[in-house]
Amino acid sequence: MAAESEMEMDEAEFPEIYRKIAMLGASRLVSLLDRRPWSPTYGCLDREYWHYKTLIEFPRAVYQQGVLSLALLHRYPFEGNVFFGRPEVFDWVRASIRFWATSQNRDGSSNEWYLHERSFCATAFTAWAISESLLLLRESGEEEFVSEALPPFLRATSWLESRSNPLVANQMAASLAALCNAFLLTNDPLRRQSYEKRKCEVLGMQREEGWFSEYLGADIGYSFLILDLLGHVGKRMADDALKRSLERLLVFLGYFIHPDGTAGGVYGNRGTSHCFPYGMELLAAIGNPTARWMAGRLRRAVAEGRVATPLTVDDQYMAYFYLNSFTLAAALGDGRATGGGGPSLGPWIVHRNRYFDEAGILVRESGDSYAVVNAKKGGVWRAHGKEMKVHGDAGYVMVLQDGRCLSSQRLGPDATVRFKEEGDGSCELSIETPFCELDMSLPLVKWVVPFKIFSKWILRLTIFASLFGIVLKKVKIMRRNDSEVELKRRFRFGDGVMEIQDTIHSSQPIRIRDLMLNPGLPVVHSPSSQLFESVIGLTPQVSRDWDPRAAVKELEGGQFGMIRRIPFAS
Numbered sequence: 001m002a003a004e005s006e007m008e009m010d011e012a013e014f015p016e017i018y019r020k021i022a023m024l025g026a027s028r029l030v031s032l033l034d035r036r037p038w039s040p041t042y043g044c045l046d047r048e049y050w051h052y053k054t055l056i057e058f059p060r061a062v063y064q065q066g067v068l069s070l071a072l073l074h075r076y077p078f079e080g081n082v083f084f085g086r087p088e089v090f091d092w093v094r095a096s097i098r099f100w101a102t103s104q105n106r107d108g109s110s111n112e113w114y115l116h117e118r119s120f121c122a123t124a125f126t127a128w129a130i131s132e133s134l135l136l137l138r139e140s141g142e143e144e145f146v147s148e149a150l151p152p153f154l155r156a157t158s159w160l161e162s163r164s165n166p167l168v169a170n171q172m173a174a175s176l177a178a179l180c181n182a183f184l185l186t187n188d189p190l191r192r193q194s195y196e197k198r199k200c201e202v203l204g205m206q207r208e209e210g211w212f213s214e215y216l217g218a219d220i221g222y223s224f225l226i227l228d229l230l231g232h233v234g235k236r237m238a239d240d241a242l243k244r245s246l247e248r249l250l251v252f253l254g255y256f257i258h259p260d261g262t263a264g265g266v267y268g269n270r271g272t273s274h275c276f277p278y279g280m281e282l283l284a285a286i287g288n289p290t291a292r293w294m295a296g297r298l299r300r301a302v303a304e305g306r307v308a309t310p311l312t313v314d315d316q317y318m319a320y321f322y323l324n325s326f327t328l329a330a331a332l333g334d335g336r337a338t339g340g341g342g343p344s345l346g347p348w349i350v351h352r353n354r355y356f357d358e359a360g361i362l363v364r365e366s367g368d369s370y371a372v373v374n375a376k377k378g379g380v381w382r383a384h385g386k387e388m389k390v391h392g393d394a395g396y397v398m399v400l401q402d403g404r405c406l407s408s409q410r411l412g413p414d415a416t417v418r419f420k421e422e423g424d425g426s427c428e429l430s431i432e433t434p435f436c437e438l439d440m441s442l443p444l445v446k447w448v449v450p451f452k453i454f455s456k457w458i459l460r461l462t463i464f465a466s467l468f469g470i471v472l473k474k475v476k477i478m479r480r481n482d483s484e485v486e487l488k489r490r491f492r493f494g495d496g497v498m499e500i501q502d503t504i505h506s507s508q509p510i511r512i513r514d515l516m517l518n519p520g521l522p523v524v525h526s527p528s529s530q531l532f533e534s535v536i537g538l539t540p541q542v543s544r545d546w547d548p549r550a551a552v553k554e555l556e557g558g559q560f561g562m563i564r565r566i567p568f569a570s
Contacts, residue, residue: 015333022330025310025323043095061110061122066319067096069327071133101152108155116459120165124174127156131181157182169205169212170222173229210252218359220264221272227279259384261301266394267374271522271529275307276325312532369568375417378408379431379489394518401511406435407523408487426494437481484508496569505559512552
């Protein structure tokens with residue numbers, strides 16, 4: 001792995017690489033901010049709401065998370081930081097916190113996607129970012145303003161205390177971080193009890209293999225976000241249970257740092273490729289060898305533009321996750337943002353060959369070759385070879401004459417999966433899964449006016465808002481509309497070759513308009529997927545005789561098959 005040379009090469013670049021990106025990202029964030037003191041929306045970071053005016057009828061709370069980056073840059077000096085100590089930046093921080101407070105629902109919750117949503121996600125993440133900013137302001141002696149801002153923050157945490165989202169671990173981790181800060185800001189023992197209760201709930205979501213559940217599966221990008229949040233809580237609260245949890249999560253993530261420094265992607269449960277640096281750098285700073293190795297690869301990938309950063313993602317996720325993580329990592333470098341806690345030295349990853357049975361993910365590494373397969377997502381795969389060549393596919397997409405769009409990238413634990421490993425180091429993974437029907441609809445094109453009326457008036461009532469949120473997630477995220485078409489996919493690693501054998505058949509006659517191999521794009525709805533990746537499209541590595549038109553004829557006749565062989569050795 002050349003781990004030592006990678007770490008030595010990149011230590012000199014830390015933290016400048018994050019500082020440069022944080023400064024450029026903060027400049028972009030300021031463009032989203034209403035900086036007019038006379039404006040009723042002074043402090044709002046949702047530019048589409050306060051500036052464009054006609055695009056959306058309410059301010060989306062998640063943009064206010066960007067205030068944490070402004071507070072950090074105002075607090076910590078480093079070369080080139082034009083925000084440090086500036087009175088106007090301090091005014092922007094206070095205005096952003098005040099605007100967040102005025103945009104809350106009466107019960108303390110916040111909205112993300114539609115009016116009166118009462119989003120657990122938006123409430124948890126904004127409460128954490130606001131409270132982190134308040135802790136920084138308290139360090140600066142601004143106790144009067146902290147006292148002014150505490151009541152709306154505590155309304156949000158009281159709302160979070162009585163609710164949870166057990167399907168999505170990253171949101172639960174954000175609520176834990178917010179509840180932790182509620183205790184730190186008030187020193188109230190009841191707030192400490194709420195923190196301890198939520199901590200048990202969050203740690204209970206971690207599986208034996210080290211990952212936290214994201215809609216019943218393992219997602220690499222969101223695992224980095226959880227590492228950020230739990231690492232930060234661990235910095236504030238000395239806790240052995242958190243340390244052990246972080247160690248297990250870190251080792252799991254170490255299997256998915258690709259040879260080019262990227263991580264995650266379509267093979268994760270939610271298809272995200274986030275590579276947030278803060279949690280990893282925090283653990284590297286206290287000497288964790290796995291974190292140091294991972295950080296070395298990530299820094300190189302950031303420097304070479306291979307991973308998403310606050311400069312490449314959309315406005316929402318820049319303000320939501322990316323800028324805060326990069327700015328927190330930048331603040332680590334001067335030694336003042338670090339602290340005690342965090343996990344002790346963790347195990348070193350030497351051989352990355354493992355099948356994660358519960359996650360359904362196979363990792364194989366041999367010399368210059370590295371591959372990941374997710375059996376519980378229809379056999380989505382990614383492989384790296386010599387000279388950083390990247391291959392893979394995200395299954396098949398089929399457009400039928402009747403207008404339906406089908407995909408073999410079906411997410412679900414009920415696929416038929418078999419894994420067998422031989423004594424000589426070879427292994428075989430087989431998957432049988434139905435194609436699912438994709439929802440390509442744009443409902444607001446037709447229903448925008450009724451929906452706006454519904455959200456403004458009907459969703460005012462908490463019970464209807466809660467029921468609508470549950471139904472929406474089931475329909476748009478959890479529901480699987482299986483079709484009459486099935487894929488059988490078999491992977492075999494051995495004798496210096498990675499072999500992929502596909503068979504597609506239909507139980508009923510079908511007429512096909514188009515059949516294609518998906519070049520690495522997620523089809524399951526996940527708002528933070530389909531962001532920038534250095535590999536614009538994975539090369540499917542099909543055989544020379546691959547002919548989609550001939551494949552369509554074969555499949556319409558009953559069955560289609562294809563075998564691919566890729567060199568897989570040093």
